[in-house]
Amino acid sequence: MAQPIAPLLRTDAVSLSYAGRDIFAGIDLALHAGEIVSIIGPSGAGKSSLLRVLAGLQAGSSGHVRMGDAALTGPHPDIAVAFQDACLLPWLSVEHNAAFGLDFRRQPATTRKERHERVARMLDAVGLSHAKHLFPAQISGGMAQRVALARCMARQPRVLLLDEPFGALDEITRADMQTLLRDIVRIHRPATLLITHDLDEALLLSDRIILLGAHAGEPARIAHTWHVTLPHPREAQVEAMGALRVDLVRRLRELVQTGGPRAVTSPSSIHPNEGNHVPGTNVPA
Structure with missing residues (x-):
């Protein structure tokens, strides 16, 4: 029997408290190579705080985070992070901004030739080879996010x-970036975690969707998980995508209106040709 593939990054019962407030508790999560996992949830549910703990930018209050077989105790050279703000340095060109991540502490040393080749490959992958000598003030918001993604992947x-x-980003640019991300993950196979408020983005990109939420006054927990095995591209999977979206909205609305899920529920799955019913839910046909 084949052995299960070990996750690249995982958490065991991770919790975080800050200034006397419990942000989240008991988070068990595993990220595998080549998959995209989206986390959704109400504002203030601790999604960004969880990402910071996973990135080694903030220590959890209890539990464990492991990168491979080793405990994660701080920023790791094999973990790259991108935020809504592209955070480009205005005095550096597109090319040098994309190369900036190679200078981070603990990043393996690279030769000038290897550095140049890596950056050139990633700028080509994100469609910005022609703009490598431009500066942040000379490019659009969508181009800036492409630079940020190239900086990560370099x-x-x-x-x-x-x-x-x-x-x-505007709707058209966002759709282009979603396609670019999907292609990058398919080719380079990083384990990818995406925090998003856009349910359609989560549906289009994710192999798993995790709902994070809490009862009022309690720490956030994983309230539900959906496993999505629809083939890519998913834009044509209207019926199955619509059924899953109904369930996402229903459970998210429950969190917002009642202050928390009635109970942590078993994972749901949606597969090709399953029509408009999501197994494990009571969404009407």
Whole structure:
């Protein structure tokens, strides 16, 4: 019997408290190579705080985070992070901004030739080879996010953590960036975690969707998980996508209106040709 593939990044009962407030508790999560996992939930549910703990930017209050077989105790050279703000340095060109991540502490040393080749490959992958000599003030918001993604991927990360990276973009640019992300994950196979408020984005991209939420006054927990096995591209999977979206909205509305899920529920799955019913739910046909 084949052995299960070990996750690249995982948490065991991770909790976080800050200034006397419990942010989230008991989070068990595993990220595998080549998959995209989206986390959705109400504002203030602790999604960004969880990402910071996974990135090693903030220590959890209890539990464990492991990168491979080793405990994660801080920023890791195999973990890259991108936020909604592209955070480009205005005095550096597009090319040098994309290369900036290679200078991070603990990042493996690279030769000038290897550095140049990595950056050139990623700028080509995100469609910005022609703009490498431009500066941030000379490019659009969508181009800036492409630079941020190239900066992450030039490091050749095994884990990619994204916090609302496309949230400030217009609809057409956001759709282009979603396609680009899907292609990058397919080719380079980082384990990818995406924080998003856009349910359609989560549906289009994710292998798993995790709902994070809490009762009022209690720490957030994983309230529900959906496993999505629909083939890509998913834009044509209207019936199955619509059924899953109904369930996402229903459970998210329950969190907002009641202050928390009635109970932590078993995972749901949606597969090709399953029509408009999501197994494990009571969504009407």
